[in-house]
Amino acid sequence: MAVLVTGGAGYIGSHTVVELLEKNEEVVVLDNLKKGHKQAVLGGKFYHGDLRDDQFLDKVFKENDIEAVVHFAAYSLVGESVINPADYYNNNVVSTLRLLTKMKDSGVKKIVFSSTAATYGEPESIPIQEDDKTAPTNPYGETKLAVEKALRWFDSAYDMKYVSLRYFNAAGAHTSGKIGEDHNPETHLIPIIMQVATGRRDKVQVFGDDYNTPDGTCIRDYIHVTDLANAHIAALERLRAGEESGIYNLGNGKGFSVKEVLTTVEEVVGRKINYEIAPRRPGDPAMLVASSEKIMKELRWNPKFNKLETIVETAWKWHSEHPNGFEK
Numbered sequence: 034m035a036v037l038v039t040g041g042a043g044y045i046g047s048h049t050v051v052e053l054l055e056k057n058e059e060v061v062v063l064d065n066l067k068k069g070h071k072q073a074v075l076g077g078k079f080y081h082g083d084l085r086d087d088q089f090l091d092k093v094f095k096e097n098d099i100e101a102v103v104h105f106a107a108y109s110l111v112g113e114s115v116i117n118p119a120d121y122y123n124n125n126v127v128s129t130l131r132l133l134t135k136m137k138d139s140g141v142k143k144i145v146f147s148s149t150a151a152t153y154g155e156p157e158s159i160p161i162q163e164d165d166k167t168a169p170t171n172p173y174g175e176t177k178l179a180v181e182k183a184l185r186w187f188d189s190a191y192d193m194k195y196v197s198l199r200y201f202n203a204a205g206a207h208t209s210g211k212i213g214e215d216h217n218p219e220t221h222l223i224p225i226i227m228q229v230a231t232g233r234r235d236k237v238q239v240f241g242d243d244y245n246t247p248d249g250t251c252i253r254d255y256i257h258v259t260d261l262a263n264a265h266i267a268a269l270e271r272l273r274a275g276e277e278s279g280i281y282n283l284g285n286g287k288g289f290s291v292k293e294v295l296t297t298v299e300e301v302v303g304r305k306i307n308y309e310i311a312p313r314r315p316g317d318p319a320m321l322v323a324s325s326e327k328i329m330k331e332l333r334w335n336p337k338f339n340k341l342e343t344i345v346e347t348a349w350k351w352h353s354e355h356p357n358g359f360e361k
């Protein structure tokens with residue numbers, strides 16, 4: 034039986050496909066390629082289409098014996114979601130409801146869902162625990178929370194079991210250097226710094242240095258994309274073992290400030306990175322750091338690349354070898 038990976042041509046999806054293939058899983062990848070890259074899909078059976086296309090979805094479910102779904106397909110930029118909530122609700126909520134309904138009708142009862150730390154909003158305390166209050170401060174977080182709520186009701190009504198993984202800051206690239214992060218436009222900190230290092234950009238703008246943190250810049254919990262990918266496999270195993278549904282944070286439990294990330298990149302690439310202090314970015318909490326104790330205990334997940342230097346080294350391998358990302 035196959036594992037269907039929606040959004041499998043995206044950054045985290047493509048890394049998860051690689052880990053699934055290494056475990057000899059039968060993998061079916063579905064992506065509309067609006068943001069994803071066909072070249073990032075290193076194996077499995079590929080379908081190009083959209084979850085909101087009923088005929089297309091019928092075809093994927095008819096042609097394959099799907100056991101479980103790992104659902105990444107979504108938009109994921111906070112700033113964009115504030116400007117265009119309609120697209121976010123449509124692509125993240127409407128698409129997922131179509132998928133869940135198709136799963137229900139086809140008797141597929143296992144789903145691993147790609148959620149986010151943005152479901153919490155401004156944290157009440159650090160590190161963030163899974164039962165902390167969820168009060169998203171942007172449409173992106175709202176759409177992911179809306180899906181988590183739908184999953185709960187699909188579980189209670191149709192016995193569809195889920196694991197929802199609330200990611201903190203995904204970073205780094207596959208150690209092979211074959212796949213990595215390539216967004217257009219790029220908005221994430223580490224790839225932006227890499228673009229300065231490779232000469233594609235003059236400088237990094239540091240969004241605010243007057244936060245209530247030791248050096249005044251925002252603190253985030255960076256987690257290697259392969260560690261993230263492996264958490265999806267651990268989640269799948271939990272569902273296969275017939276365990277209950279669950280929600281888990283996914284981070285390293287250690288925060289780094291924007292300035293610390295800059296210094297680490299300078300050390301790894303051996304170049305000075307030009308930066309300037311810019312105004313705060315709306316919607317950015319000062320500090321987001323996960324407690325990942327629950328996933329470590331219940332899913333026996335353990336990060337392999339939990340040093341920021343290692344995360345940055347793998348990112349640098351990808352960006353220095355592919356300064357223009359995936360060639361079109």
Ligand code: UDP
Pocket residue numbers: 111202220221222223225237238239240241251252253291314317
């Ligand atoms: N950041 C920055 N300059 C940039 C991009 C990001 O100072 O050009 C900061 C941002 O304010 C946040 C951190 O870097 O504190 C991580 O941002 P990113 O967009 O990578 O991830 P997010 O935390 O929004 O998911």
